[in-house]
Amino acid sequence: MASxxxxxxxxxxxxxxSRVAALACVDSRFHLLARVGRAQAASFEDEAGACGAxxxxxxxxxxxxxxxxxxxxxxxxxxxxxxxxxVQRAQVAAAARKTAVFMAPNFSxxxxxxxxxxxxxxRRLPDYDAAIVETHHKGKKDAPSGTALRLAQAVAEGRRDDxxxxxxxxxxxxxxGDHSLTLAGSFERLTLSHTADSRxxxxxxxxxxxxxxxxxKPGLYDMxxxxxxx
Numbered sequence: 341m342a343s344x345x346x347x348x349x350x351x352x353x354x355x356x357x358s359r360v361a362a363l364a365c366v367d368s369r370f371h372l373l374a375r376v377g378r379a380q381a382a383s384f385e386d387e388a389g390a391c392g393a394x395x396x397x398x399x400x401x402x403x404x405x406x407x408x409x410x411x412x413x414x415x416x417x418x419x420x421x422x423x424x425x426x427v428q429r430a431q432v433a434a435a436a437r438k439t440a441v442f443m444a445p446n447f448s449x450x451x452x453x454x455x456x457x458x459x460x461x462x463r464r465l466p467d468y469d470a471a472i473v474e475t476h477h478k479g480k481k482d483a484p485s486g487t488a489l490r491l492a493q494a495v496a497e498g499r500r501d502d503x504x505x506x507x508x509x510x511x512x513x514x515x516x517g518d519h520s521l522t523l524a525g526s527f528e529r530l531t532l533s534h535t536a537d538s539r540x541x542x543x544x545x546x547x548x549x550x551x552x553x554x555x556x557k558p559g560l561y562d563m564x565x566x567x568x569x570x
Contacts, residue, residue, distance in 0.1 A: 344371040345554055348391045350406050351378055351398035359543035360395055381405035389413040393550040400424045404431045411435030416553045418442040420546055422486030433560050440556040444563045445486025447545025452563040454534045455494045458521050461530060462498030468523040470495050475510040475518040483509035487519055
């Protein structure tokens with residue numbers, strides 16, 4: 341039997357990070373070495389070197405620092421942090437020159453299929469109007485969500501068109517995450533949607549991504565790679 345993968349969870353006190361840590365503790369495939377707060381990014385270097393992989397659900401600034409530490413230590417880095425600027429995304433991706441980096445706004449297999457289907461539908465219905473609606477809990481700070489932005493990107497890739505997709509964001513109650521894409525023609529509408537009932541869908545996906553990424557060469561990966569949909 342393979343040895344458990346030694347991991348650190350950055351942002352382990354957050355909504356999703358706490359579930360990642362909790363699930364790792366009851367899964368024999370993992371050994372949770374550290375629960376790391378986002379404020380510990382500057383002192384993370386020593387802990388990173390002892391890990392087989394690092395999972396990050398923090399803030400954009402902290403994510404950049406954790407990614408850099410993993411790059412320097414050649415430790416696989418998995419992040420679900422959203423709200424990164426173009427520059428910050430490039431900074432995180434830079435670590436992929438030295439280690440495997442897995443970036444995903446959403447670790448759900450269902451959402452990954454939604455993105456795959458959205459691209460295919462947009463490619464085959466190029467003259468239909470597209471619109472996205474996403475709903476999350478009232479504590480979520482970034483809007484649109486990272487998943488909604490990735491969904492809009494899937495539409496753009498399908499159409500090979502950079503035109504913006506109108507997106508509506510709602511922040512209410514304790515909603516885990518709802519995303520819908522509507523493609524509307526003159527006489528019909530196609531709606532593709534995903535509803536998350538628990539953050540465990542994301543937490544389990546992040547753990548699976550860590551196992552997968554730990555076996556990969558340096559490079560930049562995402563859920564489409566993991567599911568063979570690239």
